[in-house]
Amino acid sequence: MPVASNGGVACYYERDGGGDGDSVVFVGDAGYGAWQWGWQHAAVAGPFESVVTDVRGAGRSDAPPGPYAISDLVSDFTTVLSDAGLRSTSVVGAGLGGLVGLEAARTTSRVDRLVCLGSGASGSGVDLDSLYAPPTDREGVERTTKAALSAEFVDEHPDAVREIVEWRTAEDADPAAWEAQAAAARGYALDAPYEVTTPTLVVHGTDDAAWPVEGARTLTEDLPRGEFVGVDGAGHLAHVERSKRVNDELLAFLEE
8 A cells, every 4th residue: 555755754545436536635633543534435436536644643654753743744745645646636634634734725735625524723722632542442432432423323323333433443543643643733723714715615513522613613704715514413523423414515515
């Protein structure tokens, strides 16, 4: 599988699909492995090429000592694009990945369209701790998985919750790497949203307890070409528990 090297840091990614469309690069949330894109990858990989990345510190990418900065993760992102032969691409970022997408759109010419899932303009004041537990702490992983979902989804889909827990214990970042990723999120603020002229779709669960929906609405209002979609009753992982709704919005936006 492809691995791009950014200053000695190995950045893992996978490519699939192609169709007649452009590429869509997925940039993940703090702590989570590539499992988080299982609900979007299949939908995108038909009409588009899907490129799923492992953020440094998680999955099969290297986990150098932290703390990390958003600029480090933007550099990883552009390194992957260059390695894959992509001049520019659409980007889908979740949480931390949304911040990476925003900064990449602000500082480079390599983001054609941007989708921010469960993200905002800043990681300051976000309750990241409620979403993470060490992969070796199964009870903690189960507790934090439920915290990222709505109570309704947890009650109605216990098998899905158990499956996510299994994936998290296998793929998520260890505590040191998660702290390094969380530092990148907490230390970032998009000070000049007017500089992000890329068309941007902001999708957010209205019951997201970790990344408050008010921040997503404010981000959308401040972006020159922002569009907001609220997913009623969904938690932080709205793209998991309401995947059909989110995928419909995602594909319609990417195909515009």
